[in-house]
Amino acid sequence: MTEKPIANLAVIGLGMATKPHLEALAELKGRVNVSGVFNRSPAKAEAVSKTFGFPVFDSLAAIAADPGTDGVIIATPPNQRAAILSEMASAGKDILMEKPVERSLKAAQDIVAECEAKGVTLGIVFQHxxxxxxxxxxxxxxxxxxxxxxxxxxxxxxxxxxxxxxxxxxxxxxxxxxxxxxxxxxxxxxxxxxxxxxxxxxxxxxxxxxxxxxxxxxxxxxxxxxxxxxxxxxxxxxxxxxxxxxxxxxxxxxxxxxxxxxxxxxxxxxxxxxxxxxxxxxxxxxxxxAFPCDWHRELIEDFARAIRDKRPPRITGREALxxxxxxxxxxxxxxxxxxxxxxx
Missing domain, CATH: 3.30.360.10 (Dihydrodipicolinate Reductase; domain 2)
Structure with missing residues (x-):
């Protein structure tokens, strides 16, 4: 009997910082499912899909509306995150986000407060x-x-x-x-x-x-x-x-x-x-x-288990402040x- 995945995650943003995330998710196949990837450049998303076999979302709205997506990994540049996070949080999607939380302390505090107010989990990628x-x-x-x-x-x-x-x-x-x-x-x-x-x-x-x-x-x-x-x-x-x-x-x-x-x-x-x-x-x-994906793998799996178990992830947004x-x-x-x- 095939074990049900711990959680289904979508990946938003496919730039340089996403490499260890994608490799880690490939290694977690069966435990953590990738519901799809999204990038502002469709060609980049298709290239990632071809390499890793992950489905492609054609819009952020499609991710927000997808009942099969439990959470998202946001790995865009810092100045693109606030609006994306707000859309996902409003849809009830738990969020694992690349550092930093935002570009300034005040903006980071606002993001943490928004996630807490909307009742969604916010984890931050500090793989060290x-x-x-x-x-x-x-x-x-x-x-x-x-x-x-x-x-x-x-x-x-x-x-x-x-x-x-x-x-x-x-x-x-x-x-x-x-x-x-x-x-x-x-x-x-x-x-x-x-x-x-x-x-x-x-x-x-x-x-x-x-x-x-x-x-x-x-x-x-x-x-x-x-x-x-x-x-x-x-x-x-x-x-x-x-x-x-x-x-x-x-x-x-x-x-x-x-x-x-x-x-x-x-x-x-x-x-x-x-x-x-x-x-x-x-x-x-x-x-x-130039580093292995092991640390991301452990962090992503912990985040997925946090979603399933309804507990805080290892590194929360509030702690990152x-x-x-x-x-x-x-x-x-x-x-x-x-x-x-x-x-x-």
């Missing part, structure tokens, strides 16, 4: 949380194994060629909401906050280097004070050729955890050493999509040269 090393680090933090958190260091030394920013709208505030902070570093910053808890205040510096001709920042650094009393630093850029793996370091009173890419190394004060996971591509070099608040504060601090307090 799904790596083995990150999951183990989550366990260590939850169990208090590292002791009291003292210091946090987030380093994102990535690279993007100028051709990446030559795509119309990319790296602009109108389309993307900013540069390296909201488009690249947001992954590591979200993971950081999921482990440390909220940030309280930030002092930042942002700039556009000679490596790129773009409107928004390709470099950002900041000092952070967290609610729990820990302090930290962030350095994020897309101007470091050829790009290196990101690092997140948590220094606790019992040990230090270093997450490099997906590999976690924990050095305990008593001399023990633990290694979990492996260093794998995360899109830090010239190819932004924390990283938006931090990025907003870093952007304002970088522009003003002052320390910025981060509100609730």
């Amino acid at each position: 949380r799904m790596r083995k090393g990150a999951l183990r680090l989550r366990e260590l933090v939850d169990q208090g194994e590292l002791g009291d958190l003292a210091l946090v260091r987030a380093e994102i030394p990535w690279w993007r060629d100028q051709s990446y920013y030559d795509v119309p709208g990319r790296g602009t505030f109108e389309r993307d909401g900013g540069g390296v902070l909201i488009s690249q570093a947001i992954h590591v910053l979200d993971l950081m906050l999921s482990l440390t808890g909220p940030a309280r205040r930030v002092q930042a510096f942002t700039a556009t280097t000679a490596q790129h001709d773009m409107e928004a920042e390709d470099f950002a650094t900041a000092g952070i004070r967290f609610d729990n009393g820990a302090v930290g630093s962030v350095v994020a850029t897309t101007a470091t050729y050829p790009g290196e793996e990101e690092r997140l370091v948590l220094d606790g009173t019992r040990g230090t955890a270093v997450l490099t890419g997906g590999k976690l190394v924990v050095t305990w004060r008593d001399g023990r050493r633990e290694t979990v996971g492996e260093v794998s591509g995360t899109g830090g070099g010239a190819d932004p999509m 924390r990283v938006h608040a931090l990025i907003d504060a870093m952007t304002r601090s970088g522009a003003s040269g002052t320390t910025v307090e981060i509100g609730e």
Whole structure:
């Protein structure tokens, strides 16, 4: 007897960011069904259909009206999402959306509030949380194994060629909401906050280097004070050729955890050493999509189960507002040269 799929999902937007979604959905066939794909370019939708065998929707209205579609994955550029999300939420479709939630903190808050008011689930794609090393680090933090958190260091030394920013709208505030902070570093910053808890205040510096001709920042650094009393630093850029793996370091009173890419190394004060996971591509070099689809697969399946079980997904829209608040504060601090307090 064939098992019924956990949920039926449609995919809206078939640009570069959709590659791991489509590969993950292909691997989830039988557990998560794809009711169809949609793109503003019909030719792109047909090409995806030919490659993966997924049906094609001819309009957003058709997805909204389809009784066989439980939820949607929205992977369009940030400036195209609000209207799409509103249409899907009004139709009662649960939503899994690519980061960021929106281009500004206020717009992100509005989207989260709308989904809550309409009673639909909103999950956000922060796949870095799904790596083995990150999951183990989550366990260590939850169990208090590292002791009291003292210091946090987030380093994102990535690279993007100028051709990446030559795509119309990319790296602009109108389309993307900013540069390296909201488009690249947001992954590591979200993971950081999921482990440390909220940030309280930030002092930042942002700039556009000679490596790129773009409107928004390709470099950002900041000092952070967290609610729990820990302090930290962030350095994020897309101007470091050829790009290196990101690092997140948590220094606790019992040990230090270093997450490099997906590999976690924990050095305990008593001399023990633990290694979990492996260093794998995360899109830090010239190819932004040079990483496996495993993390998306786990995240999409969790979202599908959340729909079926009527529970929140692993990463909710409201939880994602924390990283938006931090990025907003870093952007304002970088522009003003002052320390910025981060509100609730």
